[in-house]
Amino acid sequence: RRVVHADTSNGTTNSTVGEAFRLCMNERLVNITSLVYVQEEDGYHARMGWSFEPYSSDVPVAFVDSSNENHIIAAVNCARNLGLGICPRGGGHSRIGSSMCRGVVIDVAQINDVQVSLDKSSATVGAGITAGELAYELFGQSNRLFPIGHNPSVGVVGFTLAGGLSEIANQLGLGCDSLREVHMVKADGSIIIANSSHNRDIFWASQGGGGGRFGIVYRMRLAIYDASPFNSFVGFSANISNSSIIPDYLSWAFGRTELQFNIVSRSKIFFPSKRDSVLELRGVCLNESSQGMCIEKLNRSGILRFPLTNLRFREGSSALDMLQYVATGSVSKSPEDFFVVGGEPHSEGRFQADREIVSALSFQMNQTAAPSRYYFEDFLSYTRVLCRSCTIITQNLGAGITRVNPRSTAIYGLRLA
Numbered sequence: 051r052r053v054v055h056a057d058t059s060n061g062t063t064n065s066t067v068g069e070a071f072r073l074c075m076n077e078r079l080v081n082i083t084s085l086v087y088v089q090e091e092d093g094y095h096a097r098m099g100w101s102f103e104p105y106s107s108d109v110p111v112a113f114v115d116s117s118n119e120n121h122i123i124a125a126v127n128c129a130r131n132l133g134l135g136i137c138p139r140g141g142g143h144s145r146i147g148s149s150m151c152r153g154v155v156i157d158v159a160q161i162n163d164v165q166v167s168l169d170k171s172s173a174t175v176g177a178g179i180t181a182g183e184l185a186y187e188l189f190g191q192s193n194r195l196f197p198i199g200h201n202p203s204v205g206v207v208g209f210t211l212a213g214g215l216s217e218i219a220n221q222l223g224l225g226c227d228s229l230r231e232v233h234m235v236k237a238d239g240s241i242i243i244a245n246s247s248h249n250r251d252i253f254w255a256s257q258g259g260g261g262g263r264f265g266i267v268y269r270m271r272l273a274i275y276d277a278s279p280f281n282s283f284v285g286f287s288a289n290i291s292n293s294s295i296i297p298d299y300l301s302w303a304f305g306r307t308e309l310q311f312n313i314v315s316r317s318k319i320f321f322p323s324k325r326d327s328v329l330e331l332r333g334v335c336l337n338e339s340s341q342g343m344c345i346e347k348l349n350r351s352g353i354l355r356f357p358l359t360n361l362r363f364r365e366g367s368s369a370l371d372m373l374q375y376v377a378t379g380s381v382s383k384s385p386e387d388f389f390v391v392g393g394e395p396h397s398e399g400r401f402q403a404d405r406e407i408v409s410a411l412s413f414q415m416n417q418t419a420a421p422s423r424y425y426f427e428d429f430l431s432y433t434r435v436l437c438r439s440c441t442i443i444t445q446n447l448g449a450g451i452t453r454v455n456p457r458s459t460a461i462y463g464l465r466l467a
Contacts, residue, residue: 065089067132068111071154074128075114085121087113097157100396101142101149108150117160119235119268126266127239129154138266140205141180142396148262149208158207159395161268166192172230174271177207182393186385189370194274197222200316200377202393207270211261213461217314217376218280219450221336226257226459227450228273234265245271258461280369283334284344287379288358290329297426299329299356303446305420306351312336313351314376319442321434331358332379334372339365 068088075082087093088111097113111134114125129136135153142149142159149155161176164187173196175184182202188194197216199209206225214225222228231245232253242265244253252264261267290296296319303317315333322328335344341363348354366372370385382388433440 067134070132071112071128071134074131075124078124078128079121085115085117087115097155100157101139102144108152110151110155111153113155113157115157115160116268119233119241122156122158122235122266122268123239123241125154125156126235126237130237130239136266138177138262140177140208140261140395141203143201143204143208144261148260156266158266158268159205162395164188164191166194166274170194171273172271173274174269175206177205177266177268177270178395179206180204180393180395181206181209182389185370185373186389186393188274189277189368192274193277193369195222195277195280195369196228196272196274197225198373199225202377202389203395205395206272207267208261210270210272211256211259211267213258215445215447216450217316217373217445220314220446220448221279222275223450223454224258224447224459224461226461227454229253229257229270230273231271232256232267233269234267236265255460257459277369280336280372281367282339283336283366283372283375284338284341285332285334285364285366285372285375285379286344286348286362287330287332288361290331290356291359292357293325293327293430295356296327296329297423297430300426300444301420301423302352302356303444306446313347314372316376316443316445319430319444321437321440324434327430327434332376334366334376336372341365 065088072082072086072088075086079085087097089109094113114121116122116125126136135151137148137151137153137155139149139155139157140159158176159178162178162180162183163176164179164184165174166188167173170192173184173188173194180202181198181204184196184206185198185202188196195218196206197214197218198204198206199214199216210225210229216222216225231243233241233243234252235241242249242252244250244256246253255264256267290299313333313335315331317332318330320328320330335347338344338347344363345354364375364381366375366381368385370389371381374381374385374388378388433442
């Protein structure tokens, strides 16, 4: 993350620098109405709440609501001339605060078009498209899917550039594995296109190397996939309420191969007290049409040997319903409510800026097999002491990690681990 802010030692204020930035933009573009927002202006304060903001010192000089690459080029050049740092913002979901900075925030949420290729093998998307919007458009237009995550308001570009951990990674790989081309504005204001044939180093780095590192991506081309294998499913949910069983379950879960049974699942672990923990399991049996068939598949996988409580099932008949069920445990009557209304850019930042503290625990292990229950006992005990209100999300990415050569993308560290 590059953060550079104006030198105010000579009495120059952010407000003054903001006006200089506005003047520069006005000289480069015909009309900057509804494009540039500086401090003490209508619209500036609202945009302060459009992303997760863990750093109170991140008070931008200006926001730029870009709707095309020319806006981005002008903002990059003006910021550079004034010695200001820049940071791009799509969905505004960055948990480490990289969608906010003290310089100029270049917001790309308005570049949100989707164009599916004639052969339906790829889609070219604007940098402002969210996961929910993309899923809804692809399924509606062509019965296609892209491996999105569980939150519909996450920006697809930032998600893909950071690797793209998806609930259907076992079937379709990580989001970055489906990246085919990026269009970006570099720090010098020039445009480059990177793919497997041109600017290959930038293309490789864009596959999991993180957003905003090498330029501001305003468009990318993604491989998309037939949704038919996901249109028939039986969803299931259950709890493991016995804290002593959870380490055994986790050891088993990280050692199994869901792809073999065509099961997709994720789990959350909560800590209702200093001593207790509860695991909430949710998933789907793919290509099944009845509860009985799903139970048989779960039994063959070995999961039913654990004492599950509140085991429930729900049959579904569309890939959109499947994605929503894995994400929430329910399916709305109108998919548009979840994917489009819930996929509005910046909505999560507005809702959670003052309600959620985000932190992380990091563990490293070098083992050829899944960790034993003792590893997970230590992990849960450590987490419980440090963070009583934490929620742990676990998922076996399986073939999403192992099917690709570890060094073929910039997220090789995860694959080598």
